[in-house]
Amino acid sequence: MSLVVEKFGGTSVGSVDRINAVADKLIERQAKGEKLVVVVSAMSGETNRLIGLAKEITQQPSAREMDVLVSTGEQVTIALLSMALHKRGNDARSYTGGQVSIRTDNVYSKARIQNIDAERIQTDLEKGRIVVIAGFQGIDEFGNITTLGRGGSDTTAVAVAAAINADECRIYTDVDGIYTTDPRVVPTAKRLEKITVEEMLELASLGAKVLQTRSVEFAGKYKVPLRVLSSFKEGLGTLIVYEDEDASMEAPLISGIAFQRDEAKLTIRGIPDHPGVAHQVLGPISDAHINVDVIIQNASAKGLTDLTFTVPRADYQACLGILDTLVADLGAKDIKGDDKIAKLSIVGVGMRSHSGVANKMFKTLADNDINIQMISTSEIKVSVIVEESKLDKAVESLHKAFDLEN
């Protein structure tokens, strides 16, 4: 009898009808011999409704009270889903994060799970109950309510799966798996049956926002077999695997192409070069809570250096403002900026054992007359910055060149 954790997000439980549909599915699964723990999010729209109420009171609500407020969203869902399961004959039990001791640190609104008490869950499972757990929330050591940040229900599901040593953790989403790239850009994009956790992490952080990055990290740490699948469409989705478990896997050269539009690039030129320049420039950017992504520093002639970096396009103007004041302080020459760029990455564990992958990428882009503005690499990924208007063509040509459609 396999033990499975299933997670349904806000859209999947967004109405009474949807909740009934989830209950039908669960009862069907249980009849097939699965022991089930279900993690659910707030009904879609509910979290925003609650945040709206808070914002009517104050523009800067305390993080502690915000967590007390928004955690009610999942609590409503667990009660309703349990009722729907009762109606179908299962003696389901609902639990808030606190009730199954999902113990977190006390960083409100982005707490991290430290521990889960699996005993209560296991007792219920032994009685044939489906256990329904509120995602996204926990309690700190003093019993304060915490939340894990948006998308944190994925992390709850993975953490519960690890705690009860589940055979599989299934995350239901609005896509039916992980694709070689976005099918809206490349219609021949193919669903991957399997992907390694490292590739998944690169893809998740690069804009293929199917799973919360932290949940994937968590799954990797505890080697939880994790499957992403659609809550609206039948299918097996994509299974996230761990290399050492599946060393024989014939790894393709690359697994997928991720991209991110809405990027911007800034260059501060002619800075007198001395140790600490990067820190002097990027420190104030970081202090303004702006995430810097790709960074390149070039030593130029005469003891001067240029520093180029990318940020989300929404932060472009703020960055320009910060750099304006820095130019004089640093004795730099000038600033250049471009807010019409995009980032494109090829990801694959196959790169480790195959040379020439990056070169093939560069050649393909050159053949298609696409200029590379910046390059950044990791062990299993090559990212380039290109003109935004050339992005779609770049993705298409790479998808074909790396033979991802077959």
Add this chain to the structure above:
Amino acid sequence: MSLVVEKFGGTSVGSVDRINAVADKLIERQAKGEKLVVVVSAMSGETNRLIGLAKEITQQPSAREMDVLVSTGEQVTIALLSMALHKRGNDARSYTGGQVSIRTDNVYSKARIQNIDAERIQTDLEKGRIVVIAGFQGIDEFGNITTLGRGGSDTTAVAVAAAINADECRIYTDVDGIYTTDPRVVPTAKRLEKITVEEMLELASLGAKVLQTRSVEFAGKYKVPLRVLSSFKEGLGTLIVYEDEDASMEAPLISGIAFQRDEAKLTIRGIPDHPGVAHQVLGPISDAHINVDVIIQNASAKGLTDLTFTVPRADYQACLGILDTLVADLGAKDIKGDDKIAKLSIVGVGMRSHSGVANKMFKTLADNDINIQMISTSEIKVSVIVEESKLDKAVESLHKAFDLEN
């Protein structure tokens, strides 16, 4: 520095504006030197919205899950009120029932409070914080969420006041105190400055639905000074006092007149009289969860007896049905019924030491040509059943006869 528990119901916190108004009031109080604990209900309409969701799923939701569901209502309010207090400079803290260990039995949907952990509340009060507690909810010994039943927030407030030994517990309602009778019937009705807990209990159970009966019982048990006042209008409201604390009080003959419309009366006539007749008739009524109020049994001639009793008018038809089947079983003669009656009661601790109060009531009604159909008495109360159409006249004439308007 006095220590006060204040309770605000659903209407008082029914919108962001109302929550802000409550926050203003609390900050003002604190500035005057009061240490404050606030108990709040769900925003008006919220509990019904949640019940509506449950009813869409199933007509018979489990009581456990219902409590998980509806307890979110108060949790939303405590978070929002705390935010509003933060905005006004107080470092308020919110707590769910579970977080301040409002321990109850595990009778879901009508749990009774057994114990409250006052330590956390007191620690916060010492730091100058206003403590905001979710009314109506608690946890059982296994950490399951329970609720106290509708109106249970009053009980929470009284229980918290008892646990922290508060100087006063103030219940804000939509009326500005307890009146000698309903001012809509008798415009000269007067607000009572004080009322004994026994009188309050008689009035509450007789239809003056200002406070939940259980909260008054609880207050009586722990001698919590309890004040009922308006959340919309300035004023001192009515203080509920304990006789032994205030023995010198010049008790008026009667304190108030309560009444209940929507009553019905049933008589089963000519039952062969033997022990157990009342049980045989009223047992099936009680099994149908119908509350029987006034009961009269008269032995008539020839070993026969008549039994008359009153029930809420909504249950009249159901009662007729039950009695119909009983008539034959019992060998009784017939059934008579009247669903156009009302109950009227005069209440006052002064009755204990003054004879003739009941008689004065009967004379007044007779002088006004109002026929008494049934009579029921307790130590501090006389109730009569009259024709519903004569109720207003009866209340008015008694209010005048007992000099309640001065």
